[in-house]
Amino acid sequence: MIEFERIHHVSLAVRDLEKAKKFYSDLFHFQEIERPPFKSNGVWYAIGNQQLHLLEHPNGETLRTSAIDSVDGHFALWVKSYKNTIEWLEHIGVPYEARPESVAGFAQIYILDPDHNIIEFDAAYDS
Template identity: 30%
Template sequence: MQINHVQVRATDLEKMTLFWTRVIGLEQGYRPPFNSSGAWFYSEGQPMIHVVEVGDIIGSGPFDHVAIEGADYRQLISRLQQHRADYRETTVPATGDRQVFVAGPDGLKVEMLFRQEE
Protein backbone atom coordinates (compact mmCIF):
# COMPACT_ATOMS: atom_id res chain seq x y z
CA MET A 1 0.00 0.00 0.00
CA GLN A 2 1.02 3.60 -0.52
CA ILE A 3 -0.48 7.02 -0.08
CA ASN A 4 -2.05 8.28 -3.27
CA HIS A 5 -2.53 11.88 -2.16
CA VAL A 6 -3.28 14.16 0.75
CA GLN A 7 -6.06 16.72 0.58
CA VAL A 8 -5.69 20.09 2.23
CA ARG A 9 -8.08 23.00 2.57
CA ALA A 10 -7.15 26.54 1.48
CA THR A 11 -8.76 29.95 1.85
CA ASP A 12 -6.65 31.37 -1.01
CA LEU A 13 -6.24 28.89 -3.87
CA GLU A 14 -3.76 31.06 -5.77
CA LYS A 15 -1.47 31.44 -2.75
CA MET A 16 -1.66 27.70 -2.03
CA THR A 17 -0.92 26.90 -5.70
CA LEU A 18 2.18 29.11 -5.69
CA PHE A 19 3.36 27.42 -2.49
CA TRP A 20 3.05 23.86 -3.86
CA THR A 21 4.56 24.70 -7.27
CA ARG A 22 7.19 27.37 -6.67
CA VAL A 23 8.30 26.67 -3.10
CA ILE A 24 7.91 22.87 -2.84
CA GLY A 25 8.47 22.10 -6.54
CA LEU A 26 5.40 20.04 -7.52
CA GLU A 27 3.63 20.30 -10.87
CA GLN A 28 0.01 21.38 -11.13
CA GLY A 29 -1.95 18.90 -13.21
CA TYR A 30 -5.34 17.56 -14.23
CA ARG A 31 -8.23 17.90 -11.80
CA PRO A 32 -11.68 16.54 -12.68
CA PRO A 33 -14.44 19.16 -12.93
CA PHE A 34 -15.81 18.96 -9.39
CA ASN A 35 -18.43 21.43 -8.15
CA SER A 36 -15.80 23.02 -5.88
CA SER A 37 -12.70 25.09 -6.67
CA GLY A 38 -9.39 23.36 -6.21
CA ALA A 39 -6.14 22.12 -7.72
CA TRP A 40 -4.17 18.89 -7.91
CA PHE A 41 -0.38 18.64 -7.66
CA TYR A 42 1.89 15.89 -8.98
CA SER A 43 5.48 14.69 -8.71
CA GLU A 44 6.85 12.80 -11.71
CA GLY A 45 3.30 12.15 -12.91
CA GLN A 46 2.09 10.72 -9.60
CA PRO A 47 -0.65 12.52 -7.63
CA MET A 48 0.49 13.87 -4.29
CA ILE A 49 -1.59 16.79 -3.05
CA HIS A 50 -5.22 17.72 -3.65
CA VAL A 51 -6.32 21.19 -2.57
CA VAL A 52 -9.91 22.30 -2.14
CA GLU A 53 -10.82 25.96 -1.63
CA VAL A 54 -13.02 26.74 1.38
CA GLY A 55 -14.47 29.92 2.85
CA ASP A 56 -12.52 29.69 6.08
CA ILE A 57 -10.27 27.37 8.04
CA ILE A 58 -11.41 26.47 11.55
CA GLY A 59 -8.60 25.77 14.00
CA SER A 60 -5.33 24.54 12.57
CA GLY A 61 -6.91 22.42 9.84
CA PRO A 62 -7.50 18.70 9.45
CA PHE A 63 -3.91 17.53 9.98
CA ASP A 64 -0.59 18.60 11.45
CA HIS A 65 1.58 18.07 8.38
CA VAL A 66 2.16 15.97 5.32
CA ALA A 67 5.50 14.25 4.77
CA ILE A 68 7.05 14.03 1.32
CA GLU A 69 10.10 11.92 0.53
CA GLY A 70 12.40 11.94 -2.46
CA ALA A 71 12.95 15.60 -3.38
CA ASP A 72 16.37 17.06 -4.19
CA TYR A 73 17.67 18.55 -0.94
CA ARG A 74 19.86 21.25 -2.50
CA GLN A 75 17.18 22.37 -4.95
CA LEU A 76 14.60 22.54 -2.17
CA ILE A 77 16.81 24.66 0.11
CA SER A 78 17.57 26.96 -2.82
CA ARG A 79 13.85 27.43 -3.57
CA LEU A 80 13.04 27.98 0.09
CA GLN A 81 15.70 30.68 0.35
CA GLN A 82 14.72 32.25 -2.98
CA HIS A 83 11.09 32.55 -1.89
CA ARG A 84 11.99 33.53 1.69
CA ALA A 85 9.95 30.61 2.97
CA ASP A 86 9.73 29.94 6.70
CA TYR A 87 11.46 26.60 7.37
CA ARG A 88 13.54 24.74 9.91
CA GLU A 89 15.82 21.74 9.62
CA THR A 90 16.22 18.86 12.07
CA THR A 91 17.84 15.43 12.10
CA VAL A 92 15.98 12.25 13.02
CA PRO A 93 17.64 10.63 16.07
CA ALA A 94 19.29 7.25 15.42
CA THR A 95 18.82 7.33 11.61
CA GLY A 96 20.46 10.63 10.71
CA ASP A 97 17.70 11.37 8.19
CA ARG A 98 17.21 15.07 7.53
CA GLN A 99 13.86 16.77 7.99
CA VAL A 100 13.02 20.16 6.57
CA PHE A 101 9.76 21.56 7.97
CA VAL A 102 8.26 24.24 5.74
CA ALA A 103 5.49 26.62 6.83
CA GLY A 104 2.84 27.19 4.18
CA PRO A 105 -0.39 29.15 3.83
CA ASP A 106 -3.29 28.70 6.26
CA GLY A 107 -1.07 27.15 8.95
CA LEU A 108 0.02 24.28 6.69
CA LYS A 109 3.20 22.46 7.72
CA VAL A 110 5.10 20.25 5.24
CA GLU A 111 7.87 17.86 6.22
CA MET A 112 10.39 17.14 3.47
CA LEU A 113 12.29 13.96 4.42
CA PHE A 114 15.78 13.10 3.15
CA ARG A 115 17.38 9.75 3.89
CA GLN A 116 20.86 9.88 5.41
CA GLU A 117 22.54 8.61 2.25
CA GLU A 118 21.13 11.48 0.10
Template identity: 35%
Template structure:
Protein backbone atom coordinates (compact mmCIF):
# COMPACT_ATOMS: atom_id res chain seq x y z
CA UNK A 1 0.00 0.00 0.00
CA UNK A 2 2.80 2.48 0.79
CA UNK A 3 4.04 2.44 -2.82
CA UNK A 4 2.34 5.78 -3.58
CA UNK A 5 4.28 7.68 -0.92
CA UNK A 6 7.55 7.38 0.94
CA UNK A 7 8.68 8.19 4.45
CA UNK A 8 11.93 10.13 4.43
CA UNK A 9 12.52 10.07 8.18
CA UNK A 10 11.40 11.40 11.53
CA UNK A 11 10.81 15.16 11.52
CA UNK A 12 10.27 15.72 15.24
CA UNK A 13 9.25 14.20 18.54
CA UNK A 14 7.04 16.20 20.92
CA UNK A 15 7.23 15.71 24.68
CA UNK A 16 4.96 17.37 27.24
CA UNK A 17 6.73 18.72 30.33
CA UNK A 18 5.46 20.18 33.60
CA UNK A 19 8.55 22.30 34.35
CA UNK A 20 9.93 24.02 31.26
CA UNK A 21 13.01 25.44 32.99
CA UNK A 22 14.00 22.03 34.36
CA UNK A 23 13.47 20.53 30.89
CA UNK A 24 15.60 23.28 29.29
CA UNK A 25 18.36 22.62 31.82
CA UNK A 26 18.24 18.88 31.15
CA UNK A 27 18.01 18.89 27.35
CA UNK A 28 20.07 22.03 26.73
CA UNK A 29 22.72 22.03 29.44
CA UNK A 30 23.05 18.41 30.52
CA UNK A 31 22.44 16.70 27.15
CA UNK A 32 23.88 19.59 25.12
CA UNK A 33 21.08 19.87 22.55
CA UNK A 34 21.12 23.12 20.57
CA UNK A 35 18.08 25.41 20.95
CA UNK A 36 16.42 26.33 17.64
CA UNK A 37 13.82 28.92 16.68
CA UNK A 38 10.29 28.09 17.79
CA UNK A 39 7.09 29.38 16.18
CA UNK A 40 5.13 31.97 18.13
CA UNK A 41 2.46 29.58 19.45
CA UNK A 42 0.00 30.48 22.21
CA UNK A 43 1.58 27.90 24.53
CA UNK A 44 5.06 27.87 26.05
CA UNK A 45 7.70 25.48 24.88
CA UNK A 46 11.24 25.01 23.62
CA UNK A 47 12.56 23.48 20.39
CA UNK A 48 15.94 21.72 20.09
CA UNK A 49 17.99 20.23 17.27
CA UNK A 50 18.93 16.60 17.82
CA UNK A 51 20.95 15.84 14.70
CA UNK A 52 18.52 16.15 11.79
CA UNK A 53 15.52 15.57 14.08
CA UNK A 54 13.81 18.23 16.18
CA UNK A 55 12.74 17.79 19.79
CA UNK A 56 9.71 19.91 20.74
CA UNK A 57 9.03 20.43 24.45
CA UNK A 58 5.57 21.73 25.36
CA UNK A 59 4.69 23.12 28.76
CA UNK A 60 1.47 21.59 30.05
CA UNK A 61 -0.52 21.58 33.23
CA UNK A 62 -0.16 18.53 35.46
CA UNK A 63 -3.42 17.03 34.19
CA UNK A 64 -3.07 18.18 30.58
CA UNK A 65 -4.40 16.15 27.70
CA UNK A 66 -1.62 13.70 26.78
CA UNK A 67 -2.62 13.84 23.10
CA UNK A 68 0.01 16.51 22.46
CA UNK A 69 2.71 13.84 22.72
CA UNK A 70 3.42 12.57 19.23
CA UNK A 71 5.92 11.38 16.69
CA UNK A 72 6.10 13.41 13.45
CA UNK A 73 7.04 11.44 10.36
CA UNK A 74 8.35 13.28 7.29
CA UNK A 75 6.67 12.07 4.09
CA UNK A 76 7.71 12.99 0.55
CA UNK A 77 4.30 12.65 -1.15
CA UNK A 78 1.91 14.13 1.39
CA UNK A 79 -1.33 14.00 -0.61
CA UNK A 80 -0.70 10.42 -1.73
CA UNK A 81 0.05 9.46 1.88
CA UNK A 82 -3.27 10.86 3.11
CA UNK A 83 -5.15 9.13 0.30
CA UNK A 84 -3.45 5.80 1.03
CA UNK A 85 -4.19 6.04 4.75
CA UNK A 86 -7.84 6.83 4.14
CA UNK A 87 -8.13 3.94 1.65
CA UNK A 88 -6.70 1.66 4.35
CA UNK A 89 -9.38 2.82 6.79
CA UNK A 90 -7.06 4.98 8.90
CA UNK A 91 -8.91 8.02 10.20
CA UNK A 92 -7.35 11.47 10.01
CA UNK A 93 -7.92 13.03 13.45
CA UNK A 94 -6.38 16.46 12.77
CA UNK A 95 -5.86 18.40 9.56
CA UNK A 96 -4.91 18.11 6.83
CA UNK A 97 -3.64 21.65 6.81
CA UNK A 98 -0.59 23.81 6.18
CA UNK A 99 1.51 25.30 8.97
CA UNK A 100 1.91 29.07 8.45
CA UNK A 101 5.38 29.24 10.02
CA UNK A 102 7.07 26.69 7.74
CA UNK A 103 4.58 25.99 4.90
CA UNK A 104 4.61 22.24 5.66
CA UNK A 105 1.49 20.19 5.08
CA UNK A 106 0.41 18.25 8.15
CA UNK A 107 -2.18 15.79 9.34
CA UNK A 108 -2.60 13.62 12.43
CA UNK A 109 -3.69 10.00 12.68
CA UNK A 110 -3.46 7.29 15.33
CA UNK A 111 -1.77 3.93 15.15
CA UNK A 112 -3.68 0.79 16.24
CA UNK A 113 -2.47 1.29 19.85
CA UNK A 114 -3.81 4.86 19.93
CA UNK A 115 -0.44 6.63 19.62
CA UNK A 116 -0.69 9.97 17.85
CA UNK A 117 1.35 10.39 14.65
CA UNK A 118 1.85 13.60 12.72
CA UNK A 119 2.46 13.30 9.01
CA UNK A 120 4.64 16.19 7.85
CA UNK A 121 4.96 16.98 4.15
CA UNK A 122 7.72 18.99 2.49
CA UNK A 123 7.39 22.80 2.51
CA UNK A 124 5.06 24.06 -0.21
Protein backbone atom coordinates (compact mmCIF):
# COMPACT_ATOMS: atom_id res chain seq x y z
CA MET A 1 0.00 0.00 0.00
CA ILE A 2 1.20 3.52 -0.78
CA GLU A 3 1.59 5.80 2.22
CA PHE A 4 0.69 9.32 1.14
CA GLU A 5 1.98 12.34 3.02
CA ARG A 6 0.58 15.36 1.14
CA ILE A 7 0.00 16.87 -2.27
CA HIS A 8 3.33 18.13 -3.58
CA HIS A 9 2.13 20.19 -6.54
CA VAL A 10 -0.61 20.85 -9.04
CA SER A 11 0.31 21.54 -12.67
CA LEU A 12 -1.78 23.64 -15.01
CA ALA A 13 -1.38 24.19 -18.73
CA VAL A 14 -1.31 27.80 -19.91
CA ARG A 15 -1.21 29.27 -23.42
CA ASP A 16 0.92 32.33 -22.67
CA LEU A 17 3.37 32.09 -19.78
CA GLU A 18 3.89 35.84 -19.43
CA LYS A 19 0.16 36.51 -19.28
CA ALA A 20 -0.23 33.74 -16.69
CA LYS A 21 2.64 35.13 -14.60
CA LYS A 22 0.99 38.56 -14.52
CA PHE A 23 -2.14 36.91 -13.14
CA TYR A 24 -0.50 34.67 -10.53
CA SER A 25 2.51 36.86 -9.63
CA ASP A 26 1.18 40.38 -10.00
CA LEU A 27 -2.48 40.01 -8.98
CA PHE A 28 -2.23 37.23 -6.40
CA HIS A 29 1.40 37.67 -5.29
CA PHE A 30 2.21 33.96 -5.49
CA GLN A 31 5.85 33.36 -4.55
CA GLU A 32 7.87 32.23 -7.55
CA ILE A 33 10.44 29.52 -6.78
CA GLU A 34 13.34 28.08 -8.74
CA ARG A 35 12.43 25.72 -11.55
CA PRO A 36 14.86 23.19 -13.02
CA PRO A 37 16.05 23.91 -16.58
CA PHE A 38 13.46 21.79 -18.37
CA LYS A 39 13.19 22.10 -22.16
CA SER A 40 9.62 23.40 -21.74
CA ASN A 41 8.59 26.89 -20.60
CA GLY A 42 7.05 27.16 -17.18
CA VAL A 43 7.07 28.72 -13.74
CA TRP A 44 6.77 27.24 -10.26
CA TYR A 45 5.12 28.87 -7.25
CA ALA A 46 5.19 27.99 -3.56
CA ILE A 47 1.80 27.96 -1.86
CA GLY A 48 2.50 27.06 1.73
CA ASN A 49 4.17 23.63 1.64
CA GLN A 50 2.72 22.80 -1.76
CA GLN A 51 3.51 24.07 -5.22
CA LEU A 52 1.69 25.25 -8.31
CA HIS A 53 3.44 24.57 -11.62
CA LEU A 54 2.39 26.44 -14.76
CA LEU A 55 3.44 24.84 -18.04
CA GLU A 56 3.21 26.73 -21.31
CA HIS A 57 1.25 24.75 -23.88
CA PRO A 58 1.01 27.14 -26.85
CA ASN A 59 -1.35 25.10 -29.04
CA GLY A 60 -3.82 24.86 -26.15
CA GLU A 61 -5.32 21.56 -27.27
CA THR A 62 -6.06 20.39 -23.74
CA LEU A 63 -7.18 23.70 -22.28
CA ARG A 64 -10.78 24.42 -21.34
CA THR A 65 -12.64 27.35 -22.87
CA SER A 66 -15.92 27.44 -20.96
CA ALA A 67 -17.15 29.31 -17.89
CA ILE A 68 -16.86 28.24 -14.26
CA ASP A 69 -18.10 24.71 -13.69
CA SER A 70 -17.15 23.33 -10.29
CA VAL A 71 -17.54 19.78 -11.63
CA ASP A 72 -14.56 20.36 -13.94
CA GLY A 73 -11.02 19.80 -12.72
CA HIS A 74 -9.77 22.58 -10.48
CA PHE A 75 -7.56 23.25 -7.49
CA ALA A 76 -8.66 24.75 -4.20
CA LEU A 77 -6.84 26.96 -1.71
CA TRP A 78 -7.99 27.42 1.87
CA VAL A 79 -7.95 31.13 2.73
CA LYS A 80 -8.12 32.82 6.13
CA SER A 81 -10.99 35.14 5.27
CA TYR A 82 -13.91 34.75 2.88
CA LYS A 83 -14.76 38.45 3.21
CA ASN A 84 -11.18 39.63 2.58
CA THR A 85 -10.84 37.33 -0.41
CA ILE A 86 -14.02 38.76 -1.98
CA GLU A 87 -12.75 42.29 -1.29
CA TRP A 88 -9.39 41.51 -2.93
CA LEU A 89 -11.02 39.97 -6.01
CA GLU A 90 -13.21 43.05 -6.39
CA HIS A 91 -10.20 45.35 -5.85
CA ILE A 92 -8.18 43.68 -8.62
CA GLY A 93 -11.20 43.27 -10.92
CA VAL A 94 -11.29 39.47 -11.13
CA PRO A 95 -14.83 38.14 -11.70
CA TYR A 96 -15.89 35.43 -9.27
CA GLU A 97 -18.74 33.14 -8.35
CA ALA A 98 -19.42 33.16 -4.61
CA ARG A 99 -21.10 30.39 -2.68
CA PRO A 100 -21.13 31.79 0.88
CA GLU A 101 -23.40 29.07 2.24
CA SER A 102 -22.22 26.08 0.25
CA VAL A 103 -23.46 22.61 1.13
CA ALA A 104 -19.76 21.67 1.30
CA GLY A 105 -19.71 22.86 4.91
CA PHE A 106 -17.57 25.92 4.17
CA ALA A 107 -17.80 29.01 1.97
CA GLN A 108 -16.53 28.75 -1.61
CA ILE A 109 -15.41 31.27 -4.22
CA TYR A 110 -14.57 30.29 -7.80
CA ILE A 111 -12.52 32.23 -10.35
CA LEU A 112 -10.95 31.56 -13.75
CA ASP A 113 -7.36 32.31 -14.65
CA PRO A 114 -6.62 33.75 -18.13
CA ASP A 115 -6.63 30.20 -19.58
CA HIS A 116 -9.93 29.24 -17.93
CA ASN A 117 -8.30 27.04 -15.31
CA ILE A 118 -10.67 26.99 -12.33
CA ILE A 119 -9.39 28.11 -8.94
CA GLU A 120 -11.48 27.64 -5.81
CA PHE A 121 -10.96 29.60 -2.60
CA ASP A 122 -12.43 28.02 0.53
CA ALA A 123 -12.95 29.54 3.96
CA ALA A 124 -14.88 29.00 7.14
CA TYR A 125 -18.41 30.40 7.12
CA ASP A 126 -18.58 34.04 8.30
CA SER A 127 -14.80 34.54 8.13
